[in-house]
Amino acid sequence: MEELNSSMVTFNSSSQPGDPSPASWVSVKLVPAMVLSFCFLLGVPGNIAVIIFKPNWQHLSSLSQILMLNLAISDLICLLPLPLWIYTFLKGWTLGLVACKLLAYIMYCSLYSSLLTVTLLSVQRYLQVVHLQKIFDRAGRRRLLVPLWLVTMILSIPALVVRQVIEHQHGTDCHFHFSSQSQQVAVMLTETLTGLFAIFVVAFSYIGLHRKVNQAAFFNNPQMTRLVISIIVTFFVLRMPYHITNVLRVAAILLKNDSLLKFFLNSYNILAALVFVNSCLNPLLYAFALKN
Template structure:
């Protein structure tokens, strides 16, 4: 997710000096700022409620509870940084280079952690419902969560390398600056590959789970159908635009098409904001709607 926070912070690639026209500022600044504000106002209380109340968790496995708690914490940490990015979208970055790099790294870690947790949760549910396998003991669970965050930290390292303070007549931004086109392409491809693999695993796991559940009339439950469908559609719709934009950006760099690259950079504010929408939607999808999935798991175990 190299351009992940470039999604939140205006990109200066292929941009002309001078203040942007009002229509451009509305698209690249005001609209993303409004979306991020909604994410902050709804997502922070939602994830705090999940951490404190742990709704419908009493019958869930220990691993499921740990994964959903991990998801809520990573989403909450990510959303708590939004006021700074909103201010930067509307005004300018004023906190220096070190804070720019560290805060960006934190956001990347949290977004990667959230995505990997959702992926792990889909695999765990797939194994539990389809193959009736319980995953990991107490020690294995801690090792899995540790490995998950280690991978997220490693994947986030490019943000420390490419983030710089970029100043022009509009002010200063905490933005990505690439030393070469090859570096830009490499980071975009690695980021997109991770996202597409995660999306593929989630979609496969839940489709297989849904197919297995609906084999028996006992489990042919419209609530389960709605839950699985909402998880797949939400995850796909909110994450894929970002990765499609990355792929188009790689094509633009390869073809030396500056106008197409500029269009990708301009649209990155909007598609990046969708990643944070996913963070405030997760409590609804995975915590507050977990009871029905738990019922399915219990029925499969006693089948």
């Protein structure tokens, strides 16, 4: 998420151990660009198809349908600007400061919306299956998206505030520019703690569902059950490594450990790209659930 375009390979001077060597260009830039290109080509038509056709949603509760639709819309918003990010990632930023801040803010909003939607989906399934509770009436279900997107926009404010267009010897980049290490650590911790909290809630809900695996209510529709579980597990596997690297970065900054920061620099790009893989895989999960 953070510094996902050309800023993936450049950091604030207070924490940058040095630009990547030419030998590492493939792993630092080319591989993440290829992963993001794959996400765009696969995820955009897939999410559009999900939004239009809403496959087999008649068996879902109305709340689940709303959350599934919001998930597909969030993923689509996240993936649509990827060609622009890929181009500027490889060639440099030429669109100015306003576009830099706005596109970064939209990217964060869509990623946080996807994060919170999957979290709410897991909680809703947990309450419905484990405690046999249906939450929210029809009006409440619709209003649920208002606080969700409000929280999303608030969490995304750091991307809007500290994203800057920076000139350096290799060109011009749109990336985070922190005024101090304390500001950098605060931004990183906010993002990381939010992500880890969401992952913990999802994991707790999934464990609760697993313990009730023999309940007939959970297997009223096996296809939808597999779909929900697949979304949650994929969400966990693809997002957890990203947050682990963020923790390593905070530790490297606080400990002033150049070798740890270099490890973060070498691994961050690919792991950040995996977050977008999550957004492109959700339509495939729908197709897999409906295969039979």
